[in-house]
Amino acid sequence: MNTLFAADALLPGGWAKNVLLSWNDAGQLTQVQSAAQPAAGAPVANGPVLPGMPNLHSHAFQRAFAGLTEYRAQQQDSFWSWRTLMYRFAARLGPQHMEAIATWLYAEMLEAGYTSVCEFQYVHHDADGRPYADDATLSLALLRAARKTGIGFTLLPVLYQASGFGGLPPNEGQRRFIRSTDSMLRLLDTLKPACDAQGARLGLAPHSLRAVPPDALREAVAGLEAIDPSAPIHIHIAEQTKEVDDCVAWSGQRPVAWLLDHAPVDARWCLVHATHMDATEYERGAKSGAVAGLCPTTEANLGDGIFDFSAWRHHGGAWGLGSDSHATVNAAEELLMLEYSQRLAWRQRNVGASAAQPHVATALTLEAVRGGAQASGRAIGGLAVGQQADFVVLDAAQLALQGLAAPDMLSAHVFASHRTSAIDTVWVSGQPRVAAGRHALHNEAAAAFVAARSQLLQENRAP
Known part of the structure; x- marks a missing residue:
């Protein structure tokens, strides 16, 4: 199902409670609406949902x-x-x-x-x-x-x-x-x-x-x-x-x-x-x-x-x-x-x-x-119908965020945490790209980066 239920979501007009996000197979948001509770089996965000x-x-x-x-x-x-x-x-x-x-x-x-x-x-x-x-x-x-x-x-x-x-x-x-x-x-x-x-x-x-x-x-x-x-x-x-x-x-x-x-x-x-x-x-x-x-x-x-x-x-x-x-x-x-x-x-x-x-x-x-x-020049202006389903889910269990209201969680993420440590998942066009704070290519891409940088440094030291 192309849906996610958020107890708290930052919409273009401000914070909203109990929001159901739905998107099509092209990754475009088709519904952003209030929902008393998530449907049976629907994914639930682990914390506040922010626009990417x-x-x-x-x-x-x-x-x-x-x-x-x-x-x-x-x-x-x-x-x-x-x-x-x-x-x-x-x-x-x-x-x-x-x-x-x-x-x-x-x-x-x-x-x-x-x-x-x-x-x-x-x-x-x-x-x-x-x-x-x-x-x-x-x-x-x-x-x-x-x-x-x-x-x-x-x-x-x-x-x-x-x-x-x-x-x-x-x-x-x-x-x-x-x-x-x-x-x-x-x-x-x-x-x-x-x-x-x-x-x-x-x-x-x-x-x-x-x-x-x-x-x-x-x-x-x-x-x-x-x-x-x-x-x-x-x-x-x-x-x-x-x-x-x-x-x-x-x-x-x-x-x-x-x-x-x-x-x-x-x-x-x-x-x-x-x-x-x-x-x-x-x-x-x-x-x-x-x-x-x-x-x-x-x-x-x-x-x-x-x-x-x-x-x-x-x-x-x-x-x-x-x-x-x-x-x-x-x-x-x-x-x-x-x-x-x-x-x-x-x-x-x-x-x-x-x-x-x-x-x-x-x-x-x-x-x-x-x-x-x-x-x-792209339709990525926030959590609204017609925009891409690009969003970030904060980890409500992270120590700096625990027990806070959603606006304070975002404030803690920016001003009182290690910044990346409070991010749980990241979605682009309705596809999960980061889970539990890590990208699927993290280790592979990091190793290739270090090798490329090392080679460039060695070549720049050469006479």
Whole structure:
């Protein structure tokens, strides 16, 4: 039977008691209704049922790099010094490495409460910067990893052409990323049938304003609209103060302001990071309908700065969560870091609560699911008819959760547990992907990941 009875379920409008979830063989919810008790033999959730969390920003290969830059390499380390080390690590990445790393990462994500991921894929070519015989080789490796693990997937091939504003020539570390606009559109045409075949969504990621000149941005967006006019578009923007300064020097405008004036930004767009905006950009960006793609643990790890969450929300802005460089792979940890960064910035508590939802974890979860679904371009917006049956069941027997009401269980999961330890089961499209906290591929995928990382580290040490 495609049903699950939940004593407590977090629906789009808030917590509800005694809810029966039903879905069809395509994994789409067909009923979300009150039920006095479960039908005879019907499965019963072991704890509160939450909507699955979309992860709206991932660079999968960087999971193998996490933890390897936590030492001082120069007098003042920054995002830019980190990027140099990352390029060096990526230089020898091959298709088998990519698939092994992504398979483990996506299993980790599922175990940590993510049920889908947007993959911002910018490593396209071989180590010498030449296209593979099959130009889609590395993107197809990521699609295979998603299919094997069962995670929902949005593939965002990255357009990357320059090393800086004004079309500066790319540097040696970027040789694997570079492709022409025509080449990108051909790649999208190639990937569309593969994505459709496994229920994945295809979009486009112009890397950033510094990496994509204006003409290329305009032509790529127009080309994407010819392929799929509703496809998602993601772009890194205003992550670093140097990026803002360089953009002003180049154009006389800040990055978000320039983008809003020169591109058709609307609800299809995700502004990844958008950390450094002025008051006008916060208002205009929020009112454009675009999603702010927040990656709190990566932004903290790289020293990016703190997004003004209250300003974005004040203007009705949509937002969602990503794990980006995967310094942390944990949906609850991202919620915690987002809330704590705001508390530190404003010296207040419970900043993430809303008028409708006084419980911080509840309010943030519902908003992040809505924004993440929008950025993913998929019907994964929560426990409602017509959406996919993507959900997470918390373990009510876990010590941090025992004896609490459902809203407090979610709060304890985010703020008072080990985060992953309170997750019991995870379902994607009505299929169980995690049971008793473990993915079926956990051991196999972990071993392959360690082997791939070890090989890459050994090759990077070689002369």
